[in-house]
Each structure stands twice: as structure tokens, then as C-alpha cells.
Amino acid sequence: MNTMLIVVQLAYFIAAVLFILGLKRMSSPRTARVGIMWAGGGMALAVLATFFQPGLGNYALMIFAIAVAGAAAWWWAKHVQMTDMPQMIAIYNGMGGGSAAAIAAVELVRDEPLELRLMSLAVLGALIGGIAFSGSAIAFAKLQGLMDKTIYFPNQQLINSAVFIGAVLLGIALVTSGAPGWIIFLFFALTLAFGVLMTLPIGGADMPVVISLYNALTGLAVGIEGYVLGNPAMMIAGIVVGAAGFLLTQLMAKAMNRSLAKVLFSQFGAKPKGKEEEIEGDLKPIEANDAASLMAYAEKVIVVPGYGMAVAQAQHKIWEFCELLQERGVDVKFAIHPVAGRMPGHMNVLLAEAGVPYDMIYDLDEINEEFPTADVALVIGANDVVNPIARTDPDSPIYGMPILDADKAENVIVIKRGKGAGFSGVENHLFYAENTRMLYGDGQKMGSALIAGAKAM
């Protein structure tokens, strides 16, 4: 082993340590920002070291590729709206999976064949990475609104399974036959097709779980290709992300009270079964001024934001209003349902963007017992996550999902654009409750109206 190779290996080792320490720091809000910088430092070191790895060529192509792709990715990531972050994660994750699959492809088309063990692993990594690539691309297209949310066709499960089995068989053929060109091509075609087919029927609310799953898959693929290339840094970083990703996927699925199998293989909200419970009471509207004064004279207000708030970009206005309430001595708290927004934690990010300090934001477990002591629960753009039917009606598609007990507050004010049902298509009994008042209108306009109302007092 020559000196340069030792230096490069050492750099990879340090990078692996930095990744783990960085991820560790990212798991606490206090140290999260330092964490990403450490991981970033590790990445820069590893990339730099690779340029000095002995025996490489094509440097011009390499630098060109990195410069162009890096600049484009940098510009795009900088200019995208905060609400669009989930699909950005999806697309950049897909790129990683695609890269892992492409590495395998280079190894496969090479003239000197790999030994059997490495060949099988290269093919396995290509399969996983390829699925993560095309699946993430579809997830991106769906979240970006480029394609219809869910697509069903007859015998979908059967066709999907057939495509998957076909891809696996071709993979085996690749390993055993010494990889003739047309099998390689067909193998990748079927792998990519399966990623697409698998993601087509999965609907909006399940998207975060799927993106997280693809994230884990990409990690796994990277780890496997790392072994094929004999690169421990890739192995460690890939498998760490793979394991963390699978756990995160499960945490997310659990927060939504859905098993991973159901997310992947059942069709969410396809057919509401059974008859819905009769709804008692009616919708009682309220004016913004009255709502503002109700909250201004309250002792404790709990805000329940939902995706509707994010769509209306109302978080800034709502926070401004809450600051006014705070000045009057009102105790304001934000209650976040695990799946509020489009991803677990997404709503926290949006509130943080508006300037809400994270120690005013509470999880479902922390806040639920406080609702009975709150004077007002302000529900803005949230629907299913506060629907009491999840506690009572076993026939409802959202039955069993943990919800925020907004209905237990003394008064409930709901800011809502129209009278439609939530994402799950279920009517919300909370809106008809005796203590609920509906404030109809666009989140941002209503936010301004509330601010005006509070200032006028």
C-alpha cells in the first residue's frame, strides 16, 4: 500500500466518524445545525480525498459532472419554497439511488467480469437503488403536482409482482450468465418500471412514509455498492442511513397508525365502507373580530395548525397574531400532530420558518392533557387530525389514528376555507360540535383579520 492510498483511506475513516457524529448531533434541536456542518465537512473531505486516489482517470469529466450537477442542485435547493421541501428530499434521494444503480451498471458492463459474490451484490444494489430512483421520481412528481395523486388499474398487485419477479429473475440471469448487454438493459428497464408501478397507487398522506422508505433503500444500496467497490466509508455511511431510515419509516407509519404493509399494498381511502354516523348539530360561523376578542380575553390558547395553513402560507400571520396574544398575557401553545403537514416534523419546520420558537411547540403526547384546561383551541387548516370520529367510529377509515383532543377545549375556533371534508374524505364531527365556531376564509386573510381585531382592542 503506498503512502497516498493510506492518506486517502485515513480521510475516508475520518469522514465516516464525522457522518456518525453529525447525525447524532442532528437528533437534537440544540445541536442540529452543527451536526449538518460536521457531516458536510466529512463529505467534503471524502470527495477531496477521492481525487487523490491512485489509479483514476477521466478527471475532466469528473470535475465537469460535479460542477454542473452541484451548481444546478444548489440553485434549485436554494430557491424552492419551504412548503416544497418534502419533494426536494424525494428527488435528491432518488438521485442517490440512481447513482448507486449506475455504479453497479458500470461494474456490469466492464470487460473483466467480477467474481460471483461481488457480481450478485452489485446486482442487488442496482435493484434496490433503481427502485429507489424511479420510485422517488414518481413521489416527487406527485408532491410537485405534476401527476395525478393516485393511479389504479385492474390487477395492479398482480402486475406489480410480476414485474418485480421478472426483475429479480433477470438479475439472477445476469449473475449466472456473465452479463450480456441485452439482459443488463432489460434488467434495469424492469427495475425502474417496478419503482414507478409501486409508487403509483400510493396517496398523498402516505407519501412521507414512502419517501422515508426510499431514503432507507438508497442507504442500503449505497452500502452494498460500497462493499462491491471495497470502500468502507460508503459501507458505513450507507448502512447507517439504511438502518436509521427503516426505523424512521416505521416511526412515521406508527404515528399515522398504519402498518408499512398497508401503506404499500392497500389503497388508502379508495372506498369508504359502512355507513357514516349521523352528524348532530350544525356549522356555526363566527366573525374574525369576535374570534379575536374571544382569544384576547382567554388565559390559554392552543393553536392546532394543519396542512391547510401551510398551503395558505398563513404561518407568519398566525404567529404575529399569537405574539399579540402573548403581549396581553395569554398563554399560547402550538400543538402539532405527528402527521400534520406532509411529513412528520414538516409543520415544525414551517412554524420555525415563521419564527415560532421550538420550545412553544408541543407533540401530541405532551399537549393532549392540556386541551381540557384551554379556553380556546384555534384549529387552522387541520381536519382529520382533530376529528373525534377517530376515537369512536370503527367503520371510519381514520379510526384508531391518535388525534389532538381539540374538542375538549372550552371553545374551538376553526379557520377553514370551505365546507369540504378532510383528506381522508371523512366529515369532521368537531366542526358541528356545540362549542365549535367556524371562521370561514383563506388562512392568510383570516390571520390578518385576527391581527386587526386584536390590535383594535
Added chain:
Amino acid sequence: MIEGIIALYIFMLAAFVGYEVISKVPVILHTPLMSGSNFVHGIVLIGAMVALGHAETWMEQLIGFIAVVLGAGNVVGGYVVTERMLEMFKESKREDKK
């Protein structure tokens, strides 16, 4: 080349590390952490560089080039997205709450 059984040990230990790192994370950080781990598997870029570096035929060069492009997108995009999200986490100015 790394011996098969050593590789298994590496995979096993790395899997535990990944599991441990995530298991105590608060919900508030799920999305940023997913994004952060998305950045970390961008290490695939160095594998792509090696693959392109060893490429000889135009076919190998083409696929290797694609691999590097995708890998670099993963790294840079993943970093900027995570950075932007975490940038917004600040603490309350009031001292009475922790």
C-alpha cells in the same frame, strides 16, 4: 478487498449505530433528520467518482458520468435542503422556559 466476514461485522455494527442515532429523536426533527441522512448517503458520489475514474470504454464513461452527476446532485441538494431547514430552528428568547 474487504473480507466477507469483516464486511458483515461492519454492516452489523453500522446498522446498530443507525438505529441508536435515530431512536431518541423528537418528532420535531424527523423531517430534517430524514433530509440529513439523505445527505449522508450522498457519499455514493465517491463511489461514482471511482467508477468513472476507472471507466475505459465510452459506454463505461457515459454511465459513470451519469453516476457522478446524480451523486453530486444528492450531495449538494441534500446539504442545502437540510441546512435551510435547520437554519430556522432557534430558541425562544424568553428565559423562563426550557
